[in-house]
Amino acid sequence: MRPLKIVVLAKQVPDTRHVGADAMKPDGTVNRSKLSTIFNPDDLHALELALNIKDRVEGTQVIVLTMGPKRAADIIREGYYRGADNGIMISDMRFGGADTLATSYTLVKGIQKLAPFDLILGGRQAIDGDTAQVGPQCADKLKIPQITYVEEIIEIKEDEIIARRRLEKGVETVSSPFPCLMTVHGSSPACRSRHAKKIMKYKYARTKTELKSKNTDEVLLSLHEKRPYLTIPEWNVEDIDADLDKIGLSGSPTKVKSVESIVLTAKEAKILSGADADIEMMIKELIEQHTIG
Amino acid sequence: MKSVFVYCEVENQKVAEISQELLSAGKRLAQKLGCPLEAMIFGIDLKNIKSQIAPYGVDRLFVADDERLEPFRTLPHAALATEILKKEDPQIVLFGATSVGRDLAPRIASVLNCGLTADCTILDIGDHFVKKEKKEYKDLLYAIRPAFGGSIMANIINWDMHPQMATVREGVMKKEVFDDNYATEVVNVNVNKIVKEEDFVVKIIERHIEESGVNLKEAPIIVAGGYGVGSKENFQHLQDLADLLGGEIGGSRAAVDAGFIDHNRQIGQTGTTVRPKLYIAAGISGAIQHRAGMQEASLIISINNDPEAPINKIADYVIHGDLAEVVPKMIKYYKKNAK
Numbered sequence: 001m002r003p004l005k006i007v008v009l010a011k012q013v014p015d016t017r018h019v020g021a022d023a024m025k026p027d028g029t030v031n032r033s034k035l036s037t038i039f040n041p042d043d044l045h046a047l048e049l050a051l052n053i054k055d056r057v058e059g060t061q062v063i064v065l066t067m068g069p070k071r072a073a074d075i076i077r078e079g080y081y082r083g084a085d086n087g088i089m090i091s092d093m094r095f096g097g098a099d100t101l102a103t104s105y106t107l108v109k110g111i112q113k114l115a116p117f118d119l120i121l122g123g124r125q126a127i128d129g130d131t132a133q134v135g136p137q138c139a140d141k142l143k144i145p146q147i148t149y150v151e152e153i154i155e156i157k158e159d160e161i162i163a164r165r166r167l168e169k170g171v172e173t174v175s176s177p178f179p180c181l182m183t184v185h186g187s188s189p190a191c192r193s194r195h196a197k198k199i200m201k202y203k204y205a206r207t208k209t210e211l212k213s214k215n216t217d218e219v220l221l222s223l224h225e226k227r228p229y230l231t232i233p234e235w236n237v238e239d240i241d242a243d244l245d246k247i248g249l250s251g252s253p254t255k256v257k258s259v260e261s262i263v264l265t266a267k268e269a270k271i272l273s274g275a276d277a278d279i280e281m282m283i284k285e286l287i288e289q290h291t292i293g
Numbered sequence: 294m295k296s297v298f299v300y301c302e303v304e305n306q307k308v309a310e311i312s313q314e315l316l317s318a319g320k321r322l323a324q325k326l327g328c329p330l331e332a333m334i335f336g337i338d339l340k341n342i343k344s345q346i347a348p349y350g351v352d353r354l355f356v357a358d359d360e361r362l363e364p365f366r367t368l369p370h371a372a373l374a375t376e377i378l379k380k381e382d383p384q385i386v387l388f389g390a391t392s393v394g395r396d397l398a399p400r401i402a403s404v405l406n407c408g409l410t411a412d413c414t415i416l417d418i419g420d421h422f423v424k425k426e427k428k429e430y431k432d433l434l435y436a437i438r439p440a441f442g443g444s445i446m447a448n449i450i451n452w453d454m455h456p457q458m459a460t461v462r463e464g465v466m467k468k469e470v471f472d473d474n475y476a477t478e479v480v481n482v483n484v485n486k487i488v489k490e491e492d493f494v495v496k497i498i499e500r501h502i503e504e505s506g507v508n509l510k511e512a513p514i515i516v517a518g519g520y521g522v523g524s525k526e527n528f529q530h531l532q533d534l535a536d537l538l539g540g541e542i543g544g545s546r547a548a549v550d551a552g553f554i555d556h557n558r559q560i561g562q563t564g565t566t567v568r569p570k571l572y573i574a575a576g577i578s579g580a581i582q583h584r585a586g587m588q589e590a591s592l593i594i595s596i597n598n599d600p601e602a603p604i605n606k607i608a609d610y611v612i613h614g615d616l617a618e619v620v621p622k623m624i625k626y627y628k629k630n631a632k
Contacts, residue, residue, distance in 0.1 A: 016441055041550075104403060128441065130563070131411035133399035136367070140403035145495045146367055148396045162498065167392045169557070170502035172364070176495045187556065253408030253454035257421055257435070259445045269595075269605060274614025280626040282594070282610055291571050291592055292514065292538050293631045 001156065003059030004178075006050045007111055009122035009134070010043040010064050010079065012072040016127050037071065039078050042123025046184040048191040049153065050121050051083045057156055061085045065110055067095060067103065073207045076232050080202035081194035088114075089207050092236040094248050100129075102251035104137035109240040111142065119161070120181040124149055135183035145180045151188040207234040296353075297323040298383040298456070300374060301334040301346065302393050304363065308334070308345045311389035311463045316349035318416055318466035319387055325418045326432055329353065331383065333482075335362045335373055343479055350471030357482040361493060364500060365393045368492040371400045376487045378405060383456050385434050387416075390460040398460050408451035409458040410436035412562065414465050414585055421450055434459065439562065439581045446581075464510070464566030465585070509560065514540030514571045517560055517587070520547035521576025521597065522616065528553050530620040531575055537624055543567070545583045561586035575616045579604025596620070 014035040047064065054060040064079035066072050067090040076087030090110045098106065111120060120142070125132035132148075139146035147163050154173060155162040162175045166185045204223055208231065210216075211224065224230050237247065245251060272278040287293040299319045302309035316332060323330040329352035334342060339358045346354055357373050378386060378401065386401075388394035390412045402409035415437035422429045433450050434457040440447040451457045509515060516535040518528055528542070535542045544554035546561055560567055561583040572590035577583060579595075579602055587593070588607055595608035596616045605611045612619055 014441075099408065100399065101402065101406070101408065129411070131399075131409075132395045133402070133409060133411060136396060136399035137403040140371075140400045146396070146400070147495065148367075149392060167502070170500070172497060172501070173499040174495055174497050180495075186550070253406075253451045254410055254449050255451065257448040257450045259440070259447045261445050269608045269611045272610060272612045274612060274619045274622070276622060276626075278612070279619065279622040280630070282612075283623060283626040284630055286571070286592075287627075287630055289592075292627065 001057050001158065003061065004053060004057055004118040004156075005061050005114075005116070006053060006063065006119045006121060007114055007117050008043070008047050008050045008062060008064045008079070008084070009107060009120065009138070010047065010066045010075050011040045011123075011126045012037050012066065012068050012075045013040045013126050013128040014038075037074070039075055040123055040126045040128075042125055042127075042184060042186055044123070044191040045186055045188045046121040046123045046182075047079060047082060047084065048189055049150065049182070049184050050119075051192060052189070053119070053153060053156060054083070056153075063088065063114060065090070065107065065114070067091070067106055067110070069096075070207070070209050073205075073210055073232055076207075077202055077205050078194075080205060081198050082192055083195065083198065087205075087232055089232055089234045090240065091207070091209065091234055094237050094244065097249035097252065098247060099252035099254045100131055100133035100137055101253060102247050102249075104134050104141060105246045105251060106240070106242060107134065108138050108141040109242045110235060111138070113235070113240060116179070118178045120144075120179070122181070122183050124183045124185050132183070135181060139181040142179075142181065145176045146182070147174055147176055147180060148183045149185040150182045151185045202230070205230045205232055207232045209234060295326070295328045296331045296381065296383040297326065297328060298378065298381065298386045299330070299332045299351075300386065300388045300394065300397070301332050302365070302389060302391065303334050303336040303339065303342065306336075306338055306342065308342065309389065309391070310468075311391055311394075311461075313345075313349065314463070314466040314468045315387045315389060315461055316346065316351060317468050317471075318461065319385075320350040320471050322385060322416060322418060322434070323350075326384070328384070331355070331381065333357070333374060333377055335359075335370055335482075337363045343477055347475045347477035348470045348473050350475050351477045353478045353480060355480045355482050357484050359484040359488075361488075362484070364497060365397075366493070366495055366497065367396055367400060368495065369488045370397055371404070372488050372492050373482060373484070375401050375404045377482065378456065384432075386456050386458045388458070388460045390462045394460050398458060402458055405456065407454045407456055407458060408449075409460070410438060410449040410451075411460050413438045413459045413461045414562065415446075416459065416461065416466075421452060423452060433457065439585065462562055462566070462585075503557075509541055509543055509558065509565045509567050512541040512567070513569055514538045514573075515543050515560070515567055515569045515587075515590075516540055516573045516575065517543040517545065517577060518548050518553065518575045519545040519577030519583075520551055520553075521578070521599075522548060522553055523576070525553050527617060530617065534573070534620055534624055537627060538571075540569070540571070545577050545580075548577075574604050574608070575620065577604055578602045579607070
């Protein structure tokens with residue numbers, strides 16, 4: 001079997017699953033500073049699927065591609081720690097405010113720089129939007145087939161890949177020729193943990209932008225000179241030859257007209273303790289109302 | 294033509310529930326806009342499919358009937374839909390937020406270079422003033438959806454790149470027959486003219502669809518657990534209570550993600566929407582995504598040791614306590630008092 005070239009699309013997201021009471025400002029807007037950022041969970045599953053293929057097909061190359069602000073370089077380092085071969089950042093202020101259409105355009109311009117490739121993998125959806133749109137939109141722009149909601153790779157052949165998909169009410173096994181794009185479902189195996197040796201190897205990996213920050217010392221700079229693999233490639237608008245009308249806010253048809261924070265209208269609830277008398281009283285009421293019994 | 298368009302899902306000559314809901318929602322939008330409602334459906338043996346669709350008030354129905362169109366595959370369906378949409382140029386296009394709709398709609402949005410709002414729970418028509426252009430846009434689609442982990446509802450609009458597309462959650466829109474004898478014009482689509490051989494490169498090797506024994510939608514009583522249940526073992530208490538009351542167990546997304554309960558029992562926006570007569574929420578904080586899937590229950594009991602849990606605000610009974618103690622007590626006193 002020939003080695004494959006796999007690009008994993010990964011996103012850094014606010015941890016919306018652990019939204020505390022302080023995550024919303026009094027005016028109803030999101031207090032981003034109170035939310036930590038994480039590797040989008042489904043994208044970690046996609047990384048695992050890629051690494052699993054790498055285990056099965058010798059010589060396979062796994063490249064993590066992310067788009068985001070400076071701090072999203074954490075995603076590339078995390079990818080390295082878990083076994084990715086390469087990582088690339090797409091980062092430029094002008095990409096900001098992109099909806100899924102502009103995001104997929106931008107990612108595809110980056111992916112095309114990496115061509116030829118065999119597989120593009122990404123999580124089914126990101127937890128900050130839950131849209132599940134970027135994968136299929138990239139597949140369209142690359143003019144390649146898509147297999148969504150993949151939970152397992154059944155077989156890898158010379159010219160096609162067979163995968164099982166998780167649907168609402170069941171599973172489906174499908175084959176697709178290379179190259180193709182897959183979005184990976186959360187029911188697939190969880191990502192392997194970080195590898196101690198790889199942490200040692202890559203903990204000083206930085207983008208050029210990060211190296212320009214105040215905290216960079218001579219030691220770090222000379223380390224990057226000696227070990228060029230530590231410098232994470234960073235692509236801006238010009239590097240990927242993106243059309244300014246198709247990126248960021250101007251390339252995004254969907255706009256937020258308004259947001260409303262959720263205000264619950266309180267009902268008159270009966271407040272009970274867990275005491276026996278309270279529970280028995282409630283059960284009796286439910287039986288009397290014929291709700292149960 | 295100015296119209297509202299619905300992509301209908303079909304399997305074995307049966308129009309999907311979500312598509313019937315969408316046709317109703319689409320009709321309401323079309324009436325507000327004073328425009329026709331159109332639909333498209335792609336599958337096998339659809340000669341009589343009109344009878345299932347016309348009653349929702351569909352003016353024109355595009356039918357593509359070909360043995361290769363079922364089960365659903367992305368590329369042929371995308372080719373057909375984009376061709377029809379390019380030609381008909383509707384204002385609004387709706388898809389179900391199902392495994393089919395969420396696979397297909399973004400691909401079409403990419404081809405048509407238009408906006409797509411995912412997982413809407415409310416659709417409406419309204420205006421928007423664009424300050425930069427000093428221009429008022431009339432009759433836009435308001436695609437409203439929960440966002441950011443459910444802490445906000447966002448109204449998403451798109452005024453400059455048409456059509457305006459949205460996927461809509463299952464079980465959210467009310468299904469209502471418009472007119473049993475509605476006159477629907479059927480347009481037969483020439484599949485071979487649009488779909489190419491290479492659109493069938495993805496092959497379905499095996500398919501296993503469970504007509505699963507889980508029927509949360511029909512269950513009169515649901516005992517649901519959240520992340521606060523803590524373990525798969527603790528879910529057994531909920532199962533015992535559900536069995537005793539003749540109900541089903543369900544779970545929040547957090548409980549499913551944590552592996553406490555199977556994903557086909559997930560309740561909420563990314564799971565099933567339920568309207569039981571009794572809903573017992575154990576260890577569920579009640580993010581809007583969850584509440585959207587259960588708030589129409591006739592009676593809600595919340596068992597939670599967090600008095601501030603959002604679910605308490607829509608509950609009829611709030612029990613402050615440890616569910617590992619409360620649930621066995623409920624079982625005990627039910628057994629004691631039930632006739």
